[in-house]
Amino acid sequence: MVKVKTIERPNPQDRTAEKKFYVQAVSKGTTDLERLAYLVSHQSTVREADCYAVLLSLLHNIMDELKQGRIVKLDKLGSFQIGVRSEGVDTQQEVSSFLVKKSHVNFRPDTRMREMLDTMKFSLEA
Template sequence: MSIKFKTLARKNPQDILAPEKYYASAVGDGEVDLDALAEMISYQCTVTESDCYAVLISLERNIINELGQGRIVKMGRLGNFQVGISSQGKETPEEVTASDITKARILFRPGKRLRRLLNDLSFRKAG
């Protein structure tokens, strides 16, 4: 498996006068949507494409609902989803309130097989 990358110039946020440095940045090479996933899965088992699609849509709905309840969604070997937050720093725990939360994001912690994929990747420059 091989991932394309491009180079991007970036300034140092701690020293805006420092010269830019160039960094590798992964380039998306196409995409796959739920329809395509449902079709792929249907060819790999006895479940129809429409049944696979229905299950994937239901899975998405339930993941959203459970994350909205503050739960960690454990997807077995695939990995875990969880809501993460960032907040402003305060001097004491008592000063921290919900209004200090500046950002929420979805965290995904991949399972062992997905993590192993990262060790097996090769990279090639795009273009």
């Protein structure tokens, strides 16, 4: 179960408006590649070091494919794709790659993960 907590935030569009209360997910920690390798190795006949090496290789290859502008689809997990934030200009002639201010990775979960999100249970942290 995912714990949530109450936070108070101002309206970013109107800083003079009254603040409102929202719910925010609370993290229980982090799971890294080493931990994932450990978990996978204990659920299969593959050794932990081999799992870790495969996961590192997967990460390296995902990053290489994203750098080349490809969408990386991992069946049953989802798809990764590069997205950008840019400045707006008045005419099409002014558009250039220099308008890109920041890049990020978009993740779109696959059906199985979306279903997990749809059935997620939450509890309010005291």
